[in-house]
Amino acid sequence: MQQTNTSMQIKQAIQASDFDRAISLAQEQLNDAPPEKQVEFLYLKAVAQRLSNDAQKATQTLDKLLELKPDHGRAYQEQGYCFIAMSLPDKAAAAFYQATRFNPALLTSWQQLQRHYAKTNNTAALNIASEQCRFLQHLDRPLAGAMDLMYEGQLHKAEQVCRQYLQKNKHHCEAMMLLAEIGIRLKVYHDAEFLLESCVELYPDEPRAAQAYQSLLLKLGKYPRALQIIQKQLDAGKSDRSLHLAWASALSGVGELEKAITVYRDVLSTNNDQPGVWLALGHVYKSAGQLENAIDAYHQAARFRPDFGDAYWSLANTKTYRFSESTIAAMYDIVQQESTHLDDRIHLYFALGKAYEDSGNNASAFACYNKGNQLKSRTLDLDIRRVERAMQSQQEACAASLFSQPVGYKAPDPIFIVGLPRAGSTLLEQILASHSQVDGTMELHDILGIASRISGQKTSYPYNLESLTDTQCQQLGELYIRQTEAYRQGAPYFIDKMPNNFIHIGLIKRILPNAKIIDARRDPFACCFSGFKQLFADGQEFTYSLDTIGRYYKGYVALMDHWHQVLPGQILTVQHEDVLDNLEVQVRRMLDYLELPFESACLDYHKTKRAIKTPSSEQVRQPIFQTGRHQYKAFIPYLEPLFNALGMRPEER
Template structure:
């Protein structure tokens, strides 16, 4: 290479000291030419000599104010010496002067991540996605995907792929649209296709890992993540995903350690502080979790998730001043909906704790309305589903297949409605030396969804080998969560009541515990809870009433067609006469009484549900009738429940 400018520029990335030497020679030979001075400044910055670099860059920027690369280098230098705001101004200027300057957009994205400026980071990443594309249509689709507008991106990408089906980037981007729609099978197919076309595509492999994580397939996600981590062990996105996978697998200490290291490395990012708070809460470190959430709020007061996380501890962490601050934030019409709905739920909790039921309900209702729109809820036909269960799982159908599944008695399924006391029952059982508490395992639901996609005949036409294989699959996938070597383990996925028939077929010796609570108490507790995902029925009083009736219908069907297959425990009875109900519960799951189950609150196991703080204290009666303060506002719920209000115990 004979061009001395090209030699100096090429040396920057791998040999900045050599680039400095070459650039100094060029400056001496052509002192009026700005190019060698810019190369020299970049070489100095890369060696940590930012003050020396600034001495060159400041006069260059003044002399050539429209030079994008000069502004880019100046921005990096200013940030490196602690002048973050000034540095961001220069980086923004660089992207405006040259919208195709990838390095400036990447620096802007990285700086925005470090400072927790989510809006600016999103804008920079959208520009990067557009610039990375090799076709305008793919670029537009990429930009829309990053901005979260997958409904607009999907038709663009689908049309493009009809013409070029082997375009790896378009395949990856369309897969992202499928992930947003939770069509994970289609997403995985497209992502694996993209990787087959470009095996070294880091973005496609990372998207595949994230998709697998979203399906709660943590081990598979970690396998895809491993080569990416090997190449970039410091990548914060990879570390964050690993932490999520470890949490799914029950390694709460490992997950918290990763979140702690990220929080230390990026102390100005409120999202990282919130994630660290969640990990600390799961471990039972409440005070540290509160501190992490407070830090997120101090960094970015409009971070709705941090406010809701404080409120969701349910231990009176919000003050009167917090309430005033949240009201002020909600008055700001520019507040994003996702933050607004979190704040409405948080302020609802604060008002309820303060005894103002009407105001509390108003905020819960506003939050629920936003959640319905934000998550685009689609409510199933519960009546049709219940009828299908009753038609399929008859006494004769179950009897013919009684011994087809896996004769393994280790699983204990705790099910019912969310917020009905299932976490308390799990904590009681997990305090028994023969029973291990795991988490809300997704595997039964995943198997059921896969079968449902094949049509109603999938279960009816299944052979004994098919059903046994399903049972073996469930046990194999659950095994990774069994860390204590105890004979029994708990799967506390509440919505598994919809799969009781499948459980009876696959695992005929498994124990099933139905935890039931007064419908008004259960449904209202769900209504005022903002769930991390799912539970789409909980954001409408009418839908909650319909869901409760659906739940009763399913449980009652199996009480009738398979007597003693489900043990129903009434939450109110457990509160009023704990020891009697605990003894009956232990008998139902097949273990002897142990006194530790009555001192469940001393169990320091990790608890991942929203009831984590409540089950770390003795049972208290005061929460049974909280809903009565809201009775006037709950009339639509009472009407939707109908006769379930009177016969719910039957």
Template sequence: MANGAPNLREQRLRRAVEEEPASVQAHVDLCTFLCDAGRGDDAVALLDDVLERTPDAPWALSLKAGVLDAERRAEEALVVHEALIARAPQAAVPWLNYGHTLKTVGRPADAIAAYRRALALDPDNGFAWHGLASLRTYRFGLDDVMAMERALSRARGGLGTVQLHFAMGKAYADQDRFEASFRHYAKANDLRSGLVPYDADATSDLVRAIRAVFTPGRLARAATPVRGAPAPIFIVGMPRSGSTLIEQILASHPLVEALGERHELNEIAAGLGDTSPAGWASLVGTLGADELRELGDRYLESVRRYRHSDRPFFTDKMPANWQYAGLIRFILPQAKIIDVRRHRLACCFSAFTTYFNSRTPMPANLADLARYYDDYVDAVDHVDMASPGFIHKVCYEDLIDDVEGEVRHLLARLDLPFDSGCLRFHENPRAVYTPSAQQVRQPINRDGLERWRSYEIWLDPLKNAQA
């Protein structure tokens, strides 16, 4: 983008707001621009001005709550959600969004009540049914199953229908009706694939490019760590591998700040110029030391807005960053990578039963999930062998069997002193934005390890991939 273009765009967006001060879309467009530019405070200030002039504008409250949620300011967002439902108690969507934020901050009972209120107002709301399912520890009853079946008979498609099928998969599993459960999970994935396409060949092409670009020789010439520089800890792996648990453990250490799932590496790769899935990897191989250093500085600057402490380490827990392991070694030599591995069948099946938002392209069938797992393992193992010691692997099942031993080993690999708070991770009150939000607020248990076995007869595509 040419110099001055962002300012011109902002000027146009602000002019639209001035010309139509009651326009919801004009405010949405400007707030989106400001947040994308890392100026969430400016977006909040804009909406505060609206609320000062028109205190009874519920759309401004709703948009402000959405901005605060997007900026990972959940406690502030709760206050706004509560003001909104006080003004619009008969609207289902504010109750739904309130439930999402309550879940994030670890108030499951209140989240259930909010979702139930949304469903009382809109019984067919697939997003609210999925909100209950996403609590993981919540169990559906027979009345819920019948209510969801009625809702499905009236469903009109779209992501709400996808989420309703995922919720029904959970509800039938709660009744030990696993064939019906699997059927709804399969339907949910099939519908989602039509809305959020996934290209398995493109992922395999990317892995081949990674192997070609990030050779042992090139990785050996990567820059040396800068003493005193901010030290990111990247937590990567398959979705549903236990990465949120690892982040929760590290977030309970006094020297580590958790930033959740960040998209900045993906944006940096996309900004290199070649938009093909494997194109960025080839371009990285042509960059000089100064250009690589600039990319690392850009990453650190872009995540600065999410940092709220002076702790020397921070986590970036985006599972799909496995594809950028070599890039991380080039642009952030002081960084560390943790690869969280889970049993293939357990991990892939758990991903199959999980709703991923529209920004997350993921395989929508078991065969492609198995292939994705293989590609991820191939890419990470290649960088690990090419740059020994840069990646620390954590086996989820080993962590379950020996929590303290694995935590001590993990901290030692990160050059962190042992802290007993890491063993009490479930007491950490921080906001958690992933599907595992409720699970990581409980002590480690073995409840989900064998869940896949109830569906084993339908998992041949995963088993055959192992052969």
């Protein structure tokens, strides 16, 4: 409350042109506030400094802010104003451009860019800026405000404003799409999907609604449904680039990889200079096991856009590619350039970390991994204490008595593989998906969606699990089976490999009492360091700090111990190192637990042809190998925060 009051006082001082007082009040707060609380006061201080005609000091303040929060759109906008005051038009344009990248709702930044592009005769960029200006100027003020709040990370405030607007303007297309986007950012996917589906039905001629809906379906892995919507548009004669790219993505998702490759190739045939399309094509080649073609596509993406960080990271993420010394030098040069976008810098640092590690330069490798993680973590809103409380609440809410009388939908179909990322779950999935009676799918969001669906009740989740009626449990179990039908290929059993489902085992066993659960466990040091080195496409926010990943691992083990206690004999823990040491013993052990007959194909898992979309895709296409087992040992001098978080050191085990 004190911080809010002081913030208001600073704003009032700025409005009254009492800039010295505003700067003084902001500095008082900065002297006492921890780093995560400093961002707002640094921003207000910079505004006051610029308005007091000290743009030079304002830019120094903004540099400190952007070090703490490198994706702060308004800080870049303020930087742009400072550069204008300092008569540096090119630097100002670059700052306004960065502002619009992080917050596309900043109308004044777009207007500044519009003027700059008109002066420099950049017609293509001018058209984009002008179109965005028109869009924002015609947007009702509350929606423009909600959009701004969303991009600045104030999601709950944005949601509140948007819902209030919809109460007065029911079924407003733009408001529904915005509320859906807020829901996606809050990971309330079920609500977002319902909103966009309704929007498409209400406004069938609004292409942006259809595009947003199919994009969400693709994100959630609901490829068959996305394919239906896309096919309907294609049948109606629509044939633009974005629709074809969505089509290729959906085809890839349903396993029609060669057809997806053909569609991507057709898009590229009209214009080779499309680095994002080359990247997507590379991912499909990688999923199909065509590694040489994937590498070539990633090279093409980097050739057409030399600062494309994701192209370099995708090469590194094959786990087998080795960068040349000249490429490493070029990557390092790009990552140091001020004009390189934050997202590209993050990808480049992770790629450089892998490149230096492969060359044996562990000090430089860790420095790059660490920098990439720092930058990534500053763009996230993770409070590890909140995550730890969520795990603790599961233990409090789910006593053994909750499972004494099995209820729910009795289908035995699902096999859940849970655990931490980089713990060997992809290998276990590949082994089991090689069995004739088991379908491999992907990391499904459906359990997380069901948990979200029941979270809004009077009693909060997971404490409301006890109050779910037998009928409700039955219906939720049926809902899960119905929703996941689209990912299956006809086998009696299927795998859901969402690692985070370990938190929701209580929910799973309430609604699907016959589901099988395998806990993929790995040595804590190897698992945590492997996660720290990995840049994930989405989620897993806890991996971007040695401290948070160590605390998360510790909480995970404590929660799994609880599940074993209240659900004795119902969960199988498979230690990754045991699989490496004796594959057949562990394969037979898993199949016995699943009550499936032994099949030798499970031992020859690397010969199984299926699309694999996780970072381990190339590794599980090879026989068992030990090279990743002790990679963390070369980095022990740098891992003290991890050891402290875990409460143990390697030599103590």
